[in-house]
Every structure is written in C-alpha cells, then in structure tokens.
Amino acid sequence: MKTNLKRSTMLLAGLMAGGTLFAQTPDSVSTNNYVKPFSGGPVRTWSIGVHGGLLTPFTIFGANGRQDFRQPQSEIGYGGYIKKQFTPTFGLQADFLRGEVSGMRGQDGVGTPSSFNTKLNWSGALSANITLGNISWFNSKSAIQPYLTAGAGYMGYKTTTTDAGGTTTAYTNGAGENSINEWFVPVGLGFKVNLGSSVNLDLGYQVNFVQSDNFDGYNTGSSNDRFSYAHIGLEFLLGSSKTPAMSTYNPVNSMRTEYVWQNQQTKAMLQAQIDAERAKNDQLRNDLNTTNSKLDRLTVDSDGDGVPDINDKCPNTPAGTKVDGSGCPLAKPVVYVTEEDKRVVKDAINNLEFDLGKATIRARSYPSLDRVANLLTEKNFSLKLAGHTDNTGSDALNLRLSKDRAEAIKSYLVSKGANASRIEATGYGESQPIATNKTAEGRQQNRRVEFTLY
Incomplete structure (x- = not known):
C-alpha cells in the first residue's frame, strides 16, 4: 500500500x-475572455x-x-x-x-x-x-x-x-x-x-x-x-x-488585445482616408481627361482639309480638295470638253489592246494613253473607266477581268502624272453588251473599255 x-x-x-x-490556450484575439483593461x-x-x-x-x-x-x-x-x-x-x-x-x-x-x-x-x-x-x-x-x-x-x-x-x-x-x-x-x-x-x-x-x-x-x-x-x-x-x-x-493579454483592436481601428481609419484621397485623385484625373477630350475636339481635323471639325461645315472632304474657311470645297472652274479632247480619248480607245485573257496593256497602246494623261493633267479633267467583256468564260471571271483592265489603265495614267482621285475604274463584266455575243465581230465590240471625260 x-x-x-x-x-x-x-x-x-x-x-x-x-x-x-x-x-x-492559443491566442485568437477574441472576446471570449476579454475584459477592457482597468474597467473593473x-x-x-x-x-x-x-x-x-x-x-x-x-x-x-x-x-x-x-x-x-x-x-x-x-x-x-x-x-x-x-x-x-x-x-x-x-x-x-x-x-x-x-x-x-x-x-x-x-x-x-x-x-x-x-x-x-x-x-x-x-x-x-x-x-x-x-x-x-x-x-x-x-x-x-x-x-x-x-x-x-x-x-x-x-x-x-x-x-x-x-x-x-x-x-x-x-x-x-x-x-x-x-x-x-x-x-x-x-x-x-x-x-x-x-x-x-x-x-x-x-x-x-x-x-x-x-x-x-x-x-x-x-x-x-x-x-x-x-x-x-x-x-x-x-x-x-x-x-x-x-x-x-x-x-x-488574463489582464496583460486584454491590454494587448485592446492595443491590437485600437491598432486595427487606426489602420482602418487611415485606410479610409487613403481611399478617400484616391477617390479624389481619380475624380481629378477623370475631370482632366474630360477637359483634354474637349480641348482635343477643338483641334481635330478628321478630313485633313486644314479646318478643325468644330468649324468644318463640310466634313469628310476628299483629300487634296481646296476648301474655304468653313471647310467646304471651293467652286470648281467650268471645264469644257472640246471636240479635240474627245478625239484624243476616242483615239486611245481605238488603239487600246490587252494581252489575251489578261489585264496587261500592250505597248502599242501607250502613245495614245500618254496623250490622255497629258489631257487630264493640263485641264484637270475627271475620267471614268468602265471595263466590259463578252460572254466567253464564267461571269465571275469576266467581272474580275473587266475590273482589272480598268484598274490597269488607271494605274498607267496615274504613273504618267494624272490625279488618281479624279479617275474612277469600274468593271461590269459581260452585263452590258453593245453587240451580239453570237458572232466574233459582236464579241470583239463587247470586249472594250469606255472612257468618259468630264
């Protein structure tokens, strides 16, 4: 015992x-055993x-x-x-x-x-x-x-x-x-x-x-x-x-808990002040961006005619167009197409040849096309090019070939100094025949590029 x-x-x-x-026990900084220090x-x-x-x-x-x-x-x-x-x-x-x-x-x-x-x-x-x-x-x-x-x-x-x-x-x-x-x-x-x-x-x-x-x-x-x-x-x-x-x-730990809580409250208060200052800064930044956006609108010139959009009464003016103080194109001088001008164009049409089935201009067509280019440059004429084909081949192929041939003529004229903005090139394929496609002669007439001078 x-x-x-x-x-x-x-x-x-x-x-x-x-x-x-x-x-x-481990400290969880909770209120389970917390008493405010010196409170009794x-x-x-x-x-x-x-x-x-x-x-x-x-x-x-x-x-x-x-x-x-x-x-x-x-x-x-x-x-x-x-x-x-x-x-x-x-x-x-x-x-x-x-x-x-x-x-x-x-x-x-x-x-x-x-x-x-x-x-x-x-x-x-x-x-x-x-x-x-x-x-x-x-x-x-x-x-x-x-x-x-x-x-x-x-x-x-x-x-x-x-x-x-x-x-x-x-x-x-x-x-x-x-x-x-x-x-x-x-x-x-x-x-x-x-x-x-x-x-x-x-x-x-x-x-x-x-x-x-x-x-x-x-x-x-x-x-x-x-x-x-x-x-x-x-x-x-x-x-x-x-x-x-x-x-x-544990009064000592309660003092620590009180300190931690007060520190957390101080941090929260300081963070709230920081957040408020950030919100003010964001508002100032937004106001500045708004002001800059308004200032930008005073100087933007979308069509590049030298007149700001805010004063431009004729927006989207084509590049190179001469405009007045309100951004509207100046009145064009009256252009007269003479019989001689028409003859030059008709001569170019008569002498125009392409490689078979291609949009490549043959060299013998260059002299007459050079005279058309000089005419466009000297008198500032506008020219519409309309390409056409016969019904040989598919519709898609003919439409693409007619467009390519009109674009080939435009490129050649521009290379000789003509204003590209004054030349319009369009392809119509076989949709606008001027003769029957049942004969070789009719198909020959339908394979053409029309020049319209204005």
Missing part, C-alpha cells in the same frame, strides 16, 4: 509540474467546489520515518469549498473536509499501539489560493491553472488505537475528552483544467500540519502529527457563462 501511495503521489506531482507546460469587469469571482480522495498520514514533506506510525494506510475523504477570487492570481477559499486517517507500526510489545484510526468528523479552513501561469502577453485564457494554497484551520476528530494484542482504546486528552478540537495548517498544490465555461476539473494535493502530537492517539517524540489529502473534484463558477472568470482572466 505504501509503495502504491508513493507512486500515486509522484504521478500527481508530475502532472502538476507538466501542467505548467500547457497552461495557456464584469468578471465572475465566486465559485464552489466538491471533491473526494484519499487521506493518509504519509506526506511528501518531512521525514516519514520519524512519524509515530510509519506504515500509512489510505482512507476515503471528501469535502468542498467556497472561493472568492480577488485578482487573477489571488483568491480566498473556505474549505470543509471529513473522512478517516489510519496507520500502522511494528510490533513493539504489548500495550504499545500498533495501529490507529482517526475519524475526522469535520474540519474548516480559510486558505489563500495563488493561481500560477495565467498571466501571459500572448495567451488570452488559461486552459490549465496550476495553484498553491496555504492557510489555517480548525478541526474536530476522534482517535482509537489498537495494540499488538488486538485491544482497541479510545484516545482521550489530558482533560479526559475523546472528541478533540485542534488547529492545523493546510498547505497544498494542484491544477485545474477547464472543462467548459463554468466547470473546472480540480486535481490537488494537500498536507495538513496538526498543531499537536495527538492526532494519531500516540504522543511521542518532539514532532507534531501531519496527514495528506490527494483529491479530484469539480469547481463550478457562479454567474453567467458569457462573463469571463477572474481566475482565468
């Missing part, structure tokens, strides 16, 4: 030491607890070999408490405990107690509770809360001893009293684990230093008696579950 008790005590101490490594609340400060465990004269403090009964036994104990938390690290709690404490010793002879049993009818103590590990800059709430306790208490108990012969004797003090009241000093440690917003799991170990050597019914030596209590229990926080608990509230 003693070995098992030692193992249990060592395990409990290890859990309490290891609990400090996990004493904080609201926080929950009252809680009640119940617990049960093992009572034994074996303790982790002092030399157990010097106790009156050196073979401890474990008995059941139970109790509860009411706690008031004044700061995140300091609270006061009123404890209640009852149960039994038993122990044994070697066979020292007849009449010497070999075992004892003390019934702890009641005990009450007022202890300070120091919570550790819940002050952190980066963590908003303690998930595990290590603690230390120390205080003073008063208890009532009855003790019986049994000697080697099996005789049981009720212990009485010097006044002959069997029910004894005595002061004691409880010192403990442990940790609490958050199971919810209002419930904690409480694991603790407490050593009670009795202020006499009568607790085990055997008064010998110079040291007072002591006993320990290892327990597990539940703590219930009083008040609304939405209100943070003082014991898990």
